Amino acid sequence: MSTLLGQSQLQETFELNIGPQHPATHGVLRLKVTMDGEYIVKAEPVLGYIHRMHEKMGENRTWNKFWPNLGRLDYLSAIAYNHGYAGLVERAAGIEVPERAEYIRVITVELNRIQSHLLWFGAFVLDLGGFTPLMYAFDEREQILDLLESVTGSRLTYCYFRFGGVYNDIDDDFITGTRAFIKRFRPQIPMYHDLVTGNVILMERLVDIGHVSSEMCRKYGATGPVLRGSGVNFDIRKNEPYSVYPEFDFDVPVYTECDSMARYMVRMKEMEQSLRIIEQALDKIPDGPYIAEKVPKMIKPVKGDYHFAVEAARGTFSMRTVSDGTNQSYRMRLRSPTYSNLSLFEEASRGMLLADALAFMGSLDLVIPEMDR
Amino acid sequence: MLTLSSQLNTYLIIGAILFGFGVFGLIRRPSLIGMLIAAELVLSGASINFMAFNHFLAPDPTVGQIITLFIMAIAAAEAAIAMSIVVAVYRNYKSIETEDLAELNG
Amino acid sequence: MDELIRILSYFVGIAAFLGLNLAYLGWVERKGAGHIQRRNGPKEVGPYGLLQPLADGLKLMSKQLIVPDNADRILYMAAPVLCMVASVILFVAIPWGENLVPREFDFGLLMIFSVASAAGLSILMGGWASGNKYSLIAGTRAVSQSVAYEVPMLITAITIVMISGSMNLNEIVRQQAGGFWHWNFLAFNKSIFMPISFLVFFTCSMAETNRAPFDLGEAESELVAGYITEYGGMGFGLFMMAEYANLMIGCSLTTILFLGGWQCPFGIFPGPHWFLIKMYFLIWCFVWIRWTYPRTTLWGLLNLSWKYLIPFSLVNLLVTALFIKVF
Amino acid sequence: MSPSLFSPEGLAGVIFLILIGVTLTGAVIATCTKRLIRSVTGLxxxxxxxxGLYYFLNSPFVAMMELLIYVGAVCVTIAFAIMLAEPNEARVARKISPLSGSLATICGGAMAYALGYAAVNGQWMAPAIKINDGSVKEMGMSLLTTYSMVFEVVSIVLLLAIIGALVLAKAGRDKQC
Amino acid sequence: MDRAKIKKELEMLAAEGLPAEEPTEEAAPEPQAADEEQDAKKSKKAAEEPPRVNGLLETDYNARGFHLDVQVNPDQVVAAAEILDREGLTMEMVTGVDWLKENQFEVVYDYSYTGGELFRVVVRARIDREKPDIPTISEVYPGANWHERETWDLFGINFVGHPQLERFLLPDDADFHPLRKDFKP
Amino acid sequence: MSGYFKYLFDGIKSLAIGLKITNKEFLTKPITLQYPHESVKMTPRYRGHIELIRNDETSTHQCVSCGMCEKGCPSGCISVKSKKVPGVKGKVLTAYILNFTTCSLCGQCVENCKFGAIRFSNEYNLASRRKEDYIFNLLERLHPEGVPEPKVDPELLKKEQEKKEAAAKAAAEKKAAAAKAAAEKEAAEKESAGGESKAEEKS
Structure with missing residues (x-):
């Protein structure tokens, strides 16, 4: 097709406006697509429909008051974002975190990651036209939400972490519930593989579609499953260990096919690895305080730049702050993973079929509020 | 009025009228596709005549039907070819109006 | 006069049967989808949600008909009616029982194919007339798809015609009398590929009726709702009903050509009830398949047609011809 | 002698009249509307x-083929061509010169009149006997024996049409390679 | 990736950009940085300190979250990006900081290495607030396109040579840059 | 050629497996919960809107109107209104208004409350067509029957009254002094103003 697309003056192109309200964009993303028949000549994402200027809010509130904003960025892996912010401020203000708190953090983050991947799995197959897996995924996801609700109090926009620990302790019910969930969820994954992954129709739509090379990932700053689906073994949890991740034994799934299927498989395998981490954390969790005792009410970090990165469900979420020594941030910068992941869409989708491009977009796992911030 | 269906003339006149409409359309239509449509009318006018003669006059009533089927095949082929010509012409000239295709005058 | 009464009674009968089916197939689909997806499906309106079609119908009828600004008004209004009419006319030729057929055509099979091809035109019209790019793409997709699948479907139908020596649907059924081993899909004495041929025909009828996983015309994640994007109220309702009518025609045709129509699997008590059982079973398979698989793409669809279905149907045609000549 | 309106023959007559109406209305729509897509509908x-007329002429097979080929294939093809070539119909309102309009009317009218005159005034002789009944079986037989040439020509024409359409479409699409 | 090489090249680059008359300042930042980490109280007075001069700092990763901190001249950011690109680093983000007091913008480029070893580099450049022009690095890193566009959108920093400097997150008819410190809603 | 058939058979097999799974699910019982007919029990930690805690001893709330919750709230959705009632220690809460439309349920207010006066309620069945329905007065919600009058401590009242009187006395003295001073100042000002006007006239 590329040879045909090369000379465009004779081409019959037309513009198609996908979104901001469209079943495939899962939110208010808009794609300005120039099409040649069923092929895409150029697909330009238009962002900003739910831009809320979180960065400015960060400059105008005290460190403590910024907590609820974190849950509203990526509403699907909100706890990971909580973790990023907690890590950043703890690094800046030099707050020690008790070990139990770190374990609780890891357990909740990984549960949240599974939840996020499950939702993505359902929505992705929905993008491809299969409705049923979405419902199965939601069934499992509800279990996780119930667990997280019993410990954090909310179901989606978590505001659970605090500087030096977490909001409240986990109890035995949560631990037994989580173990029961792991036991229940493990056999479900092969079922998903049977129902969805092995399906010949799905394979036809994912294998060799949406090629993103590792070089392209590097140039565009793509991270997370997109990067790992391109054969780069990079996971902040392993490469830039934070919290208590070094104490766990888990693998980073890497696929070298660079196509949509690889990204799909990375996420499916990641769920299994998250289960492993949770199991180990539940076994190892020490007793002790769940929040550091001496956390100053007014946090005033030393003047300077701070940077902290975590592995959220969609890739590297890194925060950078400039402190001027007061109890507010001078500049707060949130680097959201899907922002960079989507920026390669325009180049990668050139010459694709419309249906394939939308499947490819689904495989990038977009969460729009996080991009727009 | 109700016995029209058993008279040869009815069919012949309908065929003639269709043919006339076809010619009318061929001259009047400014665009290639319009002319194609009119040509289809001409063809069906002719095939009505064939079928009518076949039914009322022919000693071997398969002939007319075969000829009609032949016309149909021709019409289908013609439509396919004409469509691709139209599309090709449109791609080159961004128009399918016959007046705009003056370059083809040579 | 008798003829008139017969026509009238069949008209009323078909209308009643069709109305009931079109309403409740939607219910069956939703209920089936619900249970497949670990949920209940319609439940609130009436016992087991049985009055749901009524509620849906009332809702659709009470909705305002909105014609989009840049739509072609006449064609926009005419397309769903045309689609529905083309689907309903087909029921005239279906033999529900040995003596229960509204009009026995000598060319029943041909008639069904020829009238069904008009539905494609109406989808194209609807997609075009909506004045929406999504609808337009969907219309062209739906038609190119049904044109592509008409080829293997017709070839397979011709195989059956060769076996039966008739295009009369009733005659085709009559020849499959006896137990289920006499039915065409197991007629190994006619051609060893008959089961595959059955699958080919079944797949094609799925594609012809634009059902998932071949519902490219209304692929909601790409084209919003395809050619019915701009339709609301009863315009939408007619398209939906036409889809179910086509579904019934496709299943009836498969039943007649391969599953022995109104014949009993054990050779006793043949009658319309067997026909209905088989037809509803096939419809249930359609629903089941729809809620199991993701959607194909246009290329996947064409690949399936050109790489698998057409070669198989051609091979089957040749083998059948050989069998007829040899045995 | 006219049959009663409610006898089967009478009904058939009514339906025949309706069919004539449908044919002529379709022809009028096909030639006189401004928008091409409506023309196709008229066609x-x-x-x-x-x-329907073919059905009355005792050849249901040809009638069905007419539907299958013309409505299902030719009309759809033309509609496709319209969509590909003139998707927005921006320049629909092109003035048709009055000269061509009147010329067309005169030509078409003259043709129709001449043909109709010839038809009505011609001396048509009904055949003494029919050698067969024109059934599909007979048609198939003669298509494969007496008129096998037609069969062959049709197949070649169709093959050429397919190849030609492919070549043309390809050439229009991709000039440089 | 070669850490030492990157460090050397960036150091040279930063030194090139220094004004010729104050070569002695080059060595100064490093002890100052060390001070900053060691003694928190002292650095509170940093507000009175003069703005940083170009140069390379090696920072404590555990305290800051990055390893190298380079300040270069605005016209050198592309060269810095090329050095880092050659070594296979990823552009992670581009952002700005508004230093209203000094009447300057700071453009910050974060680079990280995704090949295995942990390495984060921060490149920063200061530009005048009145004439906020800086060359774009979207030629080197196409991913910077969106980040720069966003920075223009929110700060009004003009990336010279950027292919599409249009409103991105904000509506098309916005005529303000909200992350500037003097922005009043 | 073998690849062709292998692909075909694998494909058909995968489709059959899919059908098998959905069929199994079709035959198992649905897991849905019919919400208006049944409802879930919320976990004790569920974060609904905040509410005042009723103290069993005093059968009223423990809020001292310190305003820490108001200060700590990121979205500014709490406003605590209080007044001084003679004879009661501290301030008396007159209205605790929560604007639930802007609340983000972060829990900062509960954390900031040193007196354990507020907590999260377990209520989630909140539906209304009007925005105003979400501006709660938590005090009224705690006492739907009517807010009880604060208990007046007679000793404290007496003390306070004495204090008040003393204060009033002191204030009166101060006022008198101030008035005197003001009068003097005014006089002085008048003089200078007069001088100014004269100066103006001269020019």
Whole structure:
């Protein structure tokens, strides 16, 4: 097709406006697509429909008051974002975190990651036209939400972490519930593989579609499953260990096919690895305080730049702050993973079929509020 | 009025009228596709005549039907070819109006 | 006069049967989808949600008909009616029982194919007339798809015609009398590929009726709702009903050509009830398949047609011809 | 002698009249509307009427083929061509010169009149005997024996049409390679 | 990736950009940085300190979250990006900081290495607030396109040579840059 | 050629497996919960809107109107209104208004409350067509029957009254002094103003 697309003056192109309200964009993303028949000549994402200027809010509130904003960025892996912010401020203000708190953090983050991947799995197959897996995924996801609700109090926009620990302790019910969930969820994954992954129709739509090379990932700053689906073994949890991740034994799934299927498989395998981490954390969790005792009410970090990165469900979420020594941030910068992941869409989708491009977009796992911030 | 269906003339006149409409359309239509449509009318006018003669006059009533089927095949082929010509012409000239295709005058 | 009464009674009968089916197939689909997806499906309106079609119908009828600004008004209004009419006319030729057929055509099979091809035109019209790019793409997709699948479907139908020596649907059924081993899909004495041929025909009828996983015309994640994007109220309702009518025609045709129509699997008590059982079973398979698989793409669809279905149907045609000549 | 309106023959007559109406209406729509897509619809309506006429001419097979080929294939093809070539119909309102309009009317009218005159005034002789009944079986036989040339020519024409259409479409699409 | 090489090249680059008359300042930042980490109280007075001069700092990763901190001249950011690109680093983000007091913008480029070893580099450049022009690095890193566009959108920093400097997150008819410190809603 | 058939058979097999799974699910019982007919029990930690805690001893709330919750709230959705009632220690809460439309349920207010006066309620069945329905007065919600009058401590009242009187006395003295001073100042000002006007006239 590329040879045909090369000379465009004779081409019959037309513009198609996908979104901001469209079943495939899962939110208010808009794609300005120039099409040649069923092929895409150029697909330009238009962002900003739910831009809320979180960065400015960060400059105008005290460190403590910024907590609820974190849950509203990526509403699907909100706890990971909580973790990023907690890590950043703890690094800046030099707050020690008790070990139990770190374990609780890891357990909740990984549960949240599974939840996020499950939702993505359902929505992705929905993008491809299969409705049923979405419902199965939601069934499992509800279990996780119930667990997280019993410990954090909310179901989606978590505001659970605090500087030096977490909001409240986990109890035995949560631990037994989580173990029961792991036991229940493990056999479900092969079922998903049977129902969805092995399906010949799905394979036809994912294998060799949406090629993103590792070089392209590097140039565009793509991270997370997109990067790992391109054969780069990079996971902040392993490469830039934070919290208590070094104490766990888990693998980073890497696929070298660079196509949509690889990204799909990375996420499916990641769920299994998250289960492993949770199991180990539940076994190892020490007793002790769940929040550091001496956390100053007014946090005033030393003047300077701070940077902290975590592995959220969609890739590297890194925060950078400039402190001027007061109890507010001078500049707060949130680097959201899907922002960079989507920026390669325009180049990668050139010459694709419309249906394939939308499947490819689904495989990038977009969460729009996080991009727009 | 109700016995029209058993008279040869009815069919012949309908065929003639269709043919006339076809010619009318061929001259009047400014665009290639319009002319194609009119040509289809001409063809069906002719095939009505064939079928009518076949039914009322022919000693071997398969002939007319075969000829009609032949016309149909021709019409289908013609439509396919004409469509691709139209599309090709449109791609080159961004128009399918016959007046705009003056370059083809040579 | 008798003829008139017969026509009238069949008209009323078909209308009643069709109305009931079109309403409740939607219910069956939703209920089936619900249970497949670990949920209940319609439940609130009436016992087991049985009055749901009524509620849906009332809702659709009470909705305002909105014609989009840049739509072609006449064609926009005419397309769903045309689609529905083309689907309903087909029921005239279906033999529900040995003596229960509204009009026995000598060319029943041909008639069904020829009238069904008009539905494609109406989808194209609807997609075009909506004045929406999504609808337009969907219309062209739906038609190119049904044109592509008409080829293997017709070839397979011709195989059956060769076996039966008739295009009369009733005659085709009559020849499959006896137990289920006499039915065409197991007629190994006619051609060893008959089961595959059955699958080919079944797949094609799925594609012809634009059902998932071949519902490219209304692929909601790409084209919003395809050619019915701009339709609301009863315009939408007619398209939906036409889809179910086509579904019934496709299943009836498969039943007649391969599953022995109104014949009993054990050779006793043949009658319309067997026909209905088989037809509803096939419809249930359609629903089941729809809620199991993701959607194909246009290329996947064409690949399936050109790489698998057409070669198989051609091979089957040749083998059948050989069998007829040899045995 | 006219049959009663409610006898089967009478009903058939009424239906025949309706079919004539449908054919002519379709022809009018096909030639006189401004928008091409409506013309195609008219053409389809006209073909439905013509198919009905064929049915009255005792050849249901040809009638069905008429529907299958013309409505299902030719009309769809033309509609496709319109969509590909003139998707927005921006320049629909092009003035048709009055000269061509009147010329067309005169030409078409003259043709129709001449043909109709010839038809009505011609001396048509009914054949003494029919050698067969024109059934599909007979048709198949003669298509493969007496008129096998037609069969062959049709197949070659169709093959050429397919190849030609492919070549043309390809050339229009991709000039440089 | 070669850490030492990157460090050397960036150091040279930063030194090139220094004004010729104050070569002695080059060595100064490093002890100052060390001070900053060691003694928190002292650095509170940093507000009175003069703005940083170009140069390379090696920072404590555990305290800051990055390893190298380079300040270069605005016209050198592309060269810095090329050096880092050659070594296979990823552009992670581009952002700005508004230093209203000094009447300057700071453009910050974060680079990280995704090949295995942990390495984060921060490149920063200061530009005048009145004439906020800086060359774009979207030629080197196409991913910077969106980040720069966003920075223009929110700060009004003009990336010279950027292919599409249009409103991105904000509506098309916005005529303000909200992350500037003097922005009043 | 073998690849062709292998692909075909694998494909058909995968489709059959899919059908098998959905069929199994079709035959198992649905897991849905019919919400208006049944409802879930919320976990004790569920974060609904905040509410005042009723103290069993005093059968009223423990809020001292310190305003820490108001200060700590990121979205500014709490406003605590209080007044001084003679004879009661501290301030008396007159209205605790929560604007639930802007609340983000972060829990900062509960954390900031040193007196354990507020907590999260377990209520989630909140539906209304009007925005105003979400501006709660938590005090009224705690006492739907009517807010009880604060208990007046007679000793404290007496003390306070004495204090008040003393204060009033002191204030009166101060006022008198101030008035005197003001009068003097005014006089002085008048003089200078007069001088100014004269100066103006001269020019």
């Amino acid at each position: 389809a309506i006209c073909f439905v009427g013509v198919a």
